[in-house]
Amino acid sequence: MxxxxxxxxxxxxxxxxxxxxxxxxxxxxxxxxxxxxxxxxxxxxxxxxxxxxxxxxxxRRSNAIAIFVYDMRNPFFLEIIRNLNILALENDYMLLICDTENDQDREREYYRYCRGARVAGIVLTEGVFSTSSSDAIFGHSEGFSKHNIKLVSIDRPAGKNIPVITSDNVKAGYDITNYLISLNHRRIAFAGYNKQLQSINERFKGFQTALQDNNLQFPKEHLFAFSQLSKEAGAEAFDALFKTSKFNPTAVVCANDEIARGLINRANGKGFTVPEHISITGFDGVDNSFSWSPITTMKQQIKVMTEQVFNYIVDDQYIPMSRLEMIFTPGETTMAI
CATH class of the missing domain: 1.10.260 (434 Repressor (Amino-terminal Domain))
Incomplete structure (x- = not known):
């Protein structure tokens, strides 16, 4: 009453x-x-x-699930949010979006809020934080068990006993590079390297291995590192590539689709035609419908990722420590030479 x-x-x-x-x-x-x-x-x-x-x-827990996102401009994260929200609504849960903007202090504050709100689970997505800094913020998973909060990570090393769902980025980097090599490309650049992001490191590792296996050179001026994996970074990569390179590449492997879009837009603005003048590939396979032409990319299985995350938090379904294979998706930004 x-x-x-x-x-x-x-x-x-x-x-x-x-x-x-x-x-x-x-x-x-x-x-x-x-x-x-x-x-x-x-x-x-x-x-x-x-x-x-x-x-x-x-x-001792609510029907809310929190997701920590470090870059709300990235379509990959937006697609994760969209899929998780669909699952949440279908099952009478609520999704809380915590935009950390890559700030550890802000992430700590969000964690304190989520603990006080007794959320059912927290989903971490990849940022520039290392495993050690994640441990410093969150401690071990046993600390979450005390509050009956599930913790799970997507594409982010998150410390001891925390399940991680990720893609096989090394294989994806290797496969997309081998595809370009099969099209007769021999001078291939990599745009968007970021040593603090595990997924990008792994993609670059696969890229390097494919070049080595095919006895191809990789000049240091063909590697472009950026803190943000954005369209602006792609435009900067194009400008730097054709300003400083002694021998211009015929193809560029971009760390994600956003960089690929930025590079394509800048190439078009400078009078280059894609793929006639240069072939360009990406990763993630998100939001291709908004491109002037579909990007040749390696598509992440986001629906499978989010289903595994949701089922782990809500139904305590075990998550195998495996890497999901990316799906090669041919587009209109590559051609044989």
Whole structure:
């Protein structure tokens, strides 16, 4: 029965202090079971908190899932969010989007908020944070178990005992480079290297291995590193590539599709035709419908990734520590020479 009682009145009816009632609601793990058995029935009887929060108190977790994203401009992350949100809505869950902007302090604040809100799970996506810094922020997964919060990562090394769902980026880098080589390209550049992003490091490793296996040279001026994997970075890569290179490449492997789009746009603006003058490839396979022509890319299995994440958080389904194979998706940005 609803009487709009105050926390003081709940405390009086239970015969405890206001501070004790507050701990029962906000930090039940700090309260003895006997105290929970005393106070919770009164909270339930008088419907002291809104239904959602009341359910949180009794189950010690809510129907919310948080996702930590470091770059909301990246279509790959937006597609992950879109797929997770569909699953959440279909199953009466709510998705909380935490835009960290690659700031560890902000990520810590989001974590404190999620812990206080007793979210069902937190999904980490790749940022420039190292494994050690993730450990510093989140600790070990046992700390989350105490709060009944599931922690899972997509494409991000996240520390001890935290499940990671990722793609086989090394193989994808190798396969897309071999495809260009099969088209007779011998001078191939790489745009978008970032040593702090594991997925990009792995793609570059596959790229290098393919060149080595085919006895092809890789001049240092054909490697372009950027902190942001954006269209602007792709435009900068094109300008630098054709300004400093002693022998211009015939193809460019871009670290993601956004860089590929930026490079294509700048090439068109400078009077180059893609793929007649230069072939360009990407990674992720997201949002191709908005390109002036479909990009030849390696497509990540985002639907499978998000389903595994959701099922792990909601149904505690085991996630095998495996890498999903990327799917080669031919487009209109490559051709044989």
């Amino acid at each position: 609803r009487q709009d009682l105050s926390i003081r009145e709940i405390a009086e009816k239970a015969g405890v202090s206001i501070a004790t009632v507050s701990r029962v609601i906000n930090n039940p793990e700090q309260v003895s079971q006997s105290m929970l058995d005393l106070v919770l029935p009164i909270i339930e009887k008088y419907d002291y908190v809104p239904n959602l929060n009341a359910r949180n108190v009794f189950s």
